[in-house]
Amino acid sequence: xxxxxxxxxxxxxxxxxxxxxxxxxxxxxxxxxxxxxxxxxxxxxxxxxxxxxxxxxxxxxxxxxxxxxxxxxxxxxxxxxxxxxxxxxxxxxxxxxxxxxxxxxxxxxxxxxxxxxxxxxxxxxxxxxxxxxxxxxxxxxxxxxxxxxxxxxxxxxxxxxxxxxxxxxxxxxxxxxxxxxxxxxxxxxxxxxxxxxxxxxxxxxxxxxxxxxxxxxxxxxxxxxxxxxxxxxxxxxxxxxxxxxxxxxxxxxxxxxxxxxxxxxxxxxxxxxxxxx
Ligand code: 13P
Numbered sequence: 154x155x156x157x158x159x160x161x162x163x164x165x166x167x168x169x170x171x172x173x174x175x176x177x178x179x180x181x182x183x184x185x186x187x188x189x190x191x192x193x194x195x196x197x198x199x200x201x202x203x204x205x206x207x208x209x210x211x212x213x214x215x216x217x218x219x220x221x222x223x224x225x226x227x228x229x230x231x232x233x234x235x236x237x238x239x240x241x242x243x244x245x246x247x248x249x250x251x252x253x254x255x256x257x258x259x260x261x262x263x264x265x266x267x268x269x270x271x272x273x274x275x276x277x278x279x280x281x282x283x284x285x286x287x288x289x290x291x292x293x294x295x296x297x298x299x300x301x302x303x304x305x306x307x308x309x310x311x312x313x314x315x316x317x318x319x320x321x322x323x324x325x326x327x328x329x330x331x332x333x334x335x336x337x338x339x340x341x342x343x344x345x346x347x348x349x350x351x352x353x354x355x356x357x358x359x360x361x362x363x364x365x366x367x368x369x370x371x372x373x374x375x376x377x378x379x380x381x382x383x384x385x386x387x388x389x390x391x392x393x394x395x396x397x398x399x400x401x402x403x404x405x406x407x408x409x410x411x412x413x414x415x416x417x418x419x420x421x422x423x424x425x426x427x428x429x430x
Pocket of ligand 1: 231327355356377378
C-alpha cells in the first residue's frame, strides 16, 4: 500500500527508530526493496531521483506495492529540483516529494518550499526540504558548497514552511568519502530538541554503522542511502560474470537484485525498522 511518507516517519520518530530510504532506479531494485521490506517486516521509503523516468518507476512501484499489500510504503521524489518534475511526480502517484533549495539563500528556500507544501498538501502528499547543504563525498575535505544546518534557522524554516520533515547537514556527504566522515552529534541533538518534525540524514553510504546508530539514537528518523546499495548490486553481477563460463543476462539481473537486497536489509536491521507490522 502506498502511503504518504508522514504515515511512515511519524511513528518512527515517536518510537525512535530509523527508516532507510533506498535510491532505486529500475525494476530489479524496486523488487529488491519490496522483498527486503517483506522479509524483515519493515516499512519502506522508495526514493527516486529526478533524472529517472518517474512515470515508469511509479508504475513499477505500484505493481510491487500491489504484490506486497502488507508493506507500508511511500514513493518519494528525492532531490526534486525542477518545479515541473515535482508536479509530474505528484500527478503520477508519488506520495512524497523533496524540494531541494538547499543551495539558495534562506528566504528563497522558504518561499519555494512553501509553494510546494501548499500544492502537495492539497492532495495529501508529504514534503521534505533541506536546510544547510549536504555536499559530495569526493570533495569532502574541501567542499565550499557544504554548509552545516544552524539550529535557529531550522526552527524558523519548519515553522514558516510547514514541511513534514527536514534534511539537515551535520557532516555527512553523498557518495564515497575522500577522508573520514566526522558527524557533529551535539548539533544534531540540539536541532532535535528544538524542531518538531522528523529529521532526515542524506549521504548514508560509507558513513559507518556506529555513526549511523548514534545518529538514529540522537534523533534522525529517515536515512537516505544509495551508493552502498548500487555497489553491492554491481559487485554481485561482477562476481557472477567472473565465475560463470556462460553468463546469462537474466541471471545477472537476479544477482544484481540479490546484492542490492542484502545491502538494503543490512540498513533496515541497523536502523531498527524491522518487525514493525
Ligand atoms: P549515498 O549515495 O551517499 O548513500 O547518499 C544517498 C542520498 O543521500 C540520496 O539523497
